[in-house]
Amino acid sequence: MDNFLALTKLITPASLVALFPLLGFFVTSLFGKSLKHASGWIASGMILLSFICSLFLFLNLPTGASLNFNLLEWMKWGNITLSFGILIDPLSLVMLLVITGIGFLIHLYSIGYMHHDEGFSRFFAYLNLFIFFMLILVLGNSYLVMFIGWEGVGLCSYLLIGFWFKNDAYNDAAKKAFIMNRIGDLGFLLGMFFMLFYFGGLDFLTVNEAIKSYPINNIIIVAVTLLLFVGAMGKSAQIPLYTWLPDAMAGPTPVSALIHAATMVTAGIYMICRSNLLFAMAPHTLEVVMWVGVATSIFAAIIGIKQNDIKKVLAYSTVSQLGLMFAALGMGAFESGMFHVVTHAFFKALLFLGAGSVIHAMGGEQDVRQMGGLWKYIRITSMTFLIGTIAISGIPPLAGFFSKDEILAAAYNSHKEVWVLLSISSMITAFYMFRVFFLTFSNSFRGTEDQKHHLHESPWTMTLPLVVLAIFAGIAGFWGMPAVFGQTHLFSTYLSPVFEESKSILGSEHHAEHSTEWMLMGIATLAALISIAVAYHFYVKSKLVPEPDSETKGFAKWVANKFYIDELYDNVIVKPMMVISDILFVLIDKLVVDLVVMATAWIVGFTGRTLRLVQTGNAGFYLFAMVIGMMILMFIQLVY
C-alpha cells in the first residue's frame, strides 16, 4: 500500500520529464529570433528541469517497484488497443539520468560553442527536440512508444547532422544517416508486427507475459529478436549498417557528443536490455548479436588506427565501443552492457567535447596532422581529454576499466575466443586513442602561424562541462566494482530486478575464481599499457607524423579508406538503384506500359480511319454490301 501511494506521487513528474524539452523546443523555435542568445539558456534550463525531475524519480522510486501507466489511447481497432504509456523502472531511470544529465552539460557547452553561429536558436530548438524524443524512447511502456522516440531521434539526428545546410556534403551525410536508420527501422517495424500478431500487444508487460508459453529458441521469438536487432544495428551503427555514423560527424561537435556518442546510438543497447526476456529466450539470436558486436568492435578499431580527423577517430571508436556493448549483450551480460553504456557516455562525451574545444581553438581545423603541442595552450582541455583517453583505454581506476573488465570477464567465462578478440580490440583502442592524444597535445605545433595566434582556451560554459564529465569519467567505475574488491556492485544490484527473469532462463552465471579475475585485470591493464607505450614510442619519442593521404600505400591505404565499404555500397546498391530507376521510367513505364495504352488508342483511330473509306455515298455499293451481309447471316443460320 505504501508502495502504491509512493508510486501515484510519481505520476506527475514522470509525465512532466519529457514535456520540458518539448516546451523548450516550441519556445526556442517560435520565438528564436527575438530571444537571440537567451534561447540557449532557456533550452538548457528546460533540460535542467528534466534532470531534476529524473533525480526526483530516482530518489523516490521504491526499491524493486516500477511505475507503469497509460496516458492516452492512441490507436484502437478490432481487438487491438495501442496507447501512449510510460514505464519508470531502474533501467529507464539510468537512461533518464544519463540523457538529462549529460544532455544538460552538452547544452551548456553549446552555448559557448555555437555562440557565433547564425542558427543559434534553431540549434537549441533541434537539441531540445532531440532530448524530447530520446526521453520518449526510454520512457515508453511499449515498443510502439519506443518506436516514436526511435524514429524521432533519427529525425533530429538528420536535422542536426545537416545543420549547416549550405554544405551539400553535410546534407548527404544527414540523408545517409536517416536512410540507413530507416533500413533498421523497417526491421523494428516488422518485429512489432510479429509481436502484435502472435503476442496480441506491444507493451512490454503483454509481450513478456505472452512469451512465457513459448519454448526456448522458438522460431517466432528468434524472428522477432532478429528483426529487433536489425533495428538496433541501424540505430547503434553495427555492421553492416554502421557507415552513417562516421559521416555523421559533419554535424556540430556537441551533436556528435550528445547524439552520436552518449545517447542516441546507445538506443539499440537499451532496446535489447528492455527486451532482455525475449532475447534470453532466443539464444540463437544472442549468438548473432555477440558475433556482430565482436566483428564491429574489431573492424572499427582497425579503421580507427589510420584516421587523421580527430572526430573521425572518435566516431570509429564509438562504433567499436558499441560493438563491445553488443558483444556483452550477446553473452547475456545485460547489466555489463548497460554499465558500459553509462561509463562510455561519460568519457566519450568528454572526448567529443574536448575535441570540440580543440577544434574551436584551432579555428575549425580537425586534422591532427596540423595540430600538436596544444598542451601548453589549452590546459583544461588537454587535461580533461587525457582523463577521457585514459578512461577509454581501460587503465584502472578510471571508469572505462571497470566496465570493460566486466565484459572481458564475462567473455572469458563463456567464450574464450571472444575474450581474445575483444582484448585485441581493446588494445587497438588504447593505441589509437593515445595516438590521437599525442598527435594533438604533445610535441610542437604544426599548424599555420595564423592558427597559432588564434589558439585560446574556451569560455567557462565549455570548460565546466569538460571538468564535470572528467570527474565522472574518473569515478563512475566505482559504481560497479568487481567482486574481488569485496564491494557490492551497486550498478548491477540496482538493475537486477529488470534482468531477474532472463537471468534465471540463461542459467546462473559462472563466476570466476578470484585469482582468475586478478589475472584478467592484470592482462587487460598490461595490454593497455603496452599499447600506450607503443603509441608513445611512435608519436612522442620518434615524433612520427602520419603521412599525407597521397603517400599512404598498400594495406594502410585500405585501412585509411575504411576498406572501401562506402564505395562498395555505392557501387552495389546506390548507383544500380539510380540506374534501375531511370530504366524503369524510360523503358518500362514510358515505353512498355504506356505503349499498350497508346496502342489501344491507335487501333481505335486506325479502325475509324479505315472504316471511313467505306462511306463512299455510292448507293450501289451499299446495296451490294447489304446483300453480302444477308447472305453471310443466312449461311450462319444454316450451319448452326
Next chain:
Amino acid sequence: MLSLTLLFIPLAASLLLLFTRGGLSRNLALVFTLVQLGLTAYAYSVFKTDGATAFEFLRNWSVKPFINVHFSMDGVSLLMVILTNLLLPLIILSGYNRETERPHVFYSLILFMQFALNGVFISFDGFIYYIFWELALIPIYFIAFNWGGENRTQVTLKFFIYTLAGSLLMLFGFLFLYNGSPQHSLDWASLIANPSCGCNQSWLFWLFFIAFAIKIPIVPFHTWQPDTYKTAPTQGTMLLSGIMLKMGTYSLIRWLLPVLPEGVKEWQSLAIALSVAGIVYASIIAIMQRDLKRLLAYSSIAHVGLISAGIFAMNISGLQGSLVQMLAHGINVVGLFFCADIIFNRTQNANVEGIGGIRLVAPKFATWFMVVILGSVALPLTNGFVGEFMLLFGVYQYNTWLAVFAGLTIILGAVYMLRMYQKVVLGKPIMENMVFPDLFWNEKLVLITIGILIFVLGIFPKPILELTEPVLKTILK
C-alpha cells in the same frame, strides 16, 4: 434531408458563381466552401448522436428500369465527405495570390466538382452513384484543359478517355448486376444482401476492378496520371490527387468488396500483389524523377498502392488503415503539391536538380515543407504513420513477405523525398537571380493548417477509427 443540403450548397454556389466576376468569385467560392465545411461539422455531430436517419433520402425515380434516388450516410461516407469538404477551402485559399483567367468559371467548376464528389460519397444506389462518378470527371477535365500547362490538349484527352473507358466497364458491370439480382435493383443494401446474385463474379470483378484501378491508379493502369498531375493547374492536381483518386479506393470498399465478395476472394492475391508491386515500382521511379510534380505523382502512386494493398488484405487492420491513410494522404498530397506550386510559381523551374538554396531565403517555407514531407514519409506522431502502420500490419496479416516488400516504402519514401528536399530546398542556390519571397499570408494559412492537421491526426486518430469501425465490420462479414 441533410444529404440533399450537402449537395445543394456547392451546386447552387457553382451556378451562382457564373454570374460574378473577378475577385468576388474567389471570395464567394471560399465563403461557400467554408459554409459547406461548417455543415459537414454539423453533419458529423448529427451522425454521432442520431446515426444515419437524418441523412436518409429515398425516392423512386423510375419503376422500369427500377431506379431509386438513394442518399444515405455511414461512417465511411462521412469520412470521405469530411475529407472533401475539409480540403476544398484549402484548395481555394491556395489560389489567393495567383492570377487565374476567368476566375468565375474556374471556381464554378471547382464547386461543381465538390458537388459531384459529395454525391459520389453519399449515393447508395448504383445508378445514382454512377451518375455522380461520371459527373465528377467533367469539371476536372475542363479545369485541366483550359487552365493547364504545356501539352494540355493531348494529356487531358488521354486522361479523359482513359478514365471514361474504365467507367464504361463499370457501367457494364452494373448492368450485369442489375439483370442478375433477383430484385432487379442496384440499391446498395439489396446488393450486399444478395452478394451471390447469380452472376459470374469471377469476371464481373474485373469490370469493376479496372474501373477503380484506373481512377486510383494501380500500376499498370497509371500512365495517365503523372502527365495529368504535371499538366493540370495545381488546384486541379490537388483535387485529383487529394480527393478524386479517393473515389477509387472508396469504391473498392463500398462497392467491390461487399457486392462481389466471391470475385474478390478469387482474385485477392493477384490484386494485392499488383498493389504491392506498384508500391515498389513507383517508389523506385520516383527516386530519379527530375520533374518535381511528376516525382510527387509517382510518390502518390506508391502511397495509394499501399492503400489498395491494405484494402485487398480484407482484414480490419488493412481497411481501417486504408481509411485513415485516405484522409492522411489527401491532406499530405495537397500540401506537397502546394509546396511544389509555390516553388514553381516563384522560380518558373520544375527541375528538381536545378533549384536549390531555398532554405536560405525562405526559412518558413522550408520548415513547413519539411513538416509535410514528414507526414508523407510516415514519421510517428504524424498522420502518415498511423495509416501506414495499420496498412502494413494488415498486409502482414495476409502475408509476411508481402509486408516486407510493401514495407520497403518506408525506406524508399525517405530516399526520394529527402533527395528531392535536399536538391530543391537545401544547399546553395543553383539558379542565378532567384527571387524567392517567403510565404504569403494565404500560403502560410494553408500550410500551417495542413501542418496542424498532420500532427492532430497522427496523435489523435481515434475519432476516425471509431467512426468507421462499425461499417467495416459489416462489410467484412
